Amino acid sequence: MSEISGTMSGAAALQRVKVWDLPVRIFHWTLVLLIAFSWWSGKEGGNVMQYHMWSGYAILTLVLFRVVWGFCGSSSARFTGFVRGPRAAIAYLRTLTERRAGAHLGHNPLGGWNVVLLLVCILIQAGTGLFANDDIVTEGPLYKLVTKERSDFLTAIHYYNFYVMLALAAAHIGAVLFYLIYKADNLVKPMFTGYKLRAAGDAAPRLASTWLAAVLVAIAACAVFFIVRK
Numbered sequence: 001m002s003e004i005s006g007t008m009s010g011a012a013a014l015q016r017v018k019v020w021d022l023p024v025r026i027f028h029w030t031l032v033l034l035i036a037f038s039w040w041s042g043k044e045g046g047n048v049m050q051y052h053m054w055s056g057y058a059i060l061t062l063v064l065f066r067v068v069w070g071f072c073g074s075s076s077a078r079f080t081g082f083v084r085g086p087r088a089a090i091a092y093l094r095t096l097t098e099r100r101a102g103a104h105l106g107h108n109p110l111g112g113w114n115v116v117l118l119l120v121c122i123l124i125q126a127g128t129g130l131f132a133n134d135d136i137v138t139e140g141p142l143y144k145l146v147t148k149e150r151s152d153f154l155t156a157i158h159y160y161n162f163y164v165m166l167a168l169a170a171a172h173i174g175a176v177l178f179y180l181i182y183k184a185d186n187l188v189k190p191m192f193t194g195y196k197l198r199a200a201g202d203a204a205p206r207l208a209s210t211w212l213a214a215v216l217v218a219i220a221a222c223a224v225f226f227i228v229r230k
């Protein structure tokens with residue numbers, strides 16, 4: 001009887017806390033789909049390259065939004081909320097062998113750096129794509145602003161940086177699987193629902209306005225349109 005009551009009291013001590021706001025969740029899954037599409041369209045080449053470029057513009061829009069959201073968005077989405085120094089990352093690394101779920105509501109110190117590196121890598125990918133060429137018919141919208149040699153150099157970065165981005169994405173996916181299998185902590189579900197189960201009394205993140213996010217996305221889209229228009 002005491003065991004049952006202990007289990008019930010343990011369950012009662014947990015509460016659903018909203019961690020990820022709607023803009024972050026839409027950003028995350030839309031970016032996943034767009035990167036997959038960009039990879040496919042880039043491999044296909046030919047007439048599909050026009051769609052590849054449009055996908056790149058959409059990715060650039062999303063990442064610009066996410067960078068700004070990292071400063072004025074929800075507390076769990078802000079860089080100040082999950083970017084920690086090397087000492088904190090090393091200290092967290094030492095706790096990975098523990099089977100309990102992580103204590104961080106948002107990104108842990110290691111995951112936070114992975115997110116930052118991914119954002120930088122995707123910005124490089126989208127930015128170099130604006131100047132790239134395929135030596136056939138496809139040229140980025142800013143190709144004419146640089147020499148052919150500089151365009152070729154940026155095209156090479158665009159090509160090899162993609163594999164760096166894949167490595168960072170693989171590390172991200174590997175960490176999610178590790179937490180799911182070893183720590184029994186499902187990090188995927190909250191990125192769909194927005195909610196995590198945490199101890200009662202834990203402070204919930206402050207969530208920013210979805211309307212603010214919509215305005216920022218519109219501004220980012222206008223900025224990209226202004227950059228890429230010929």
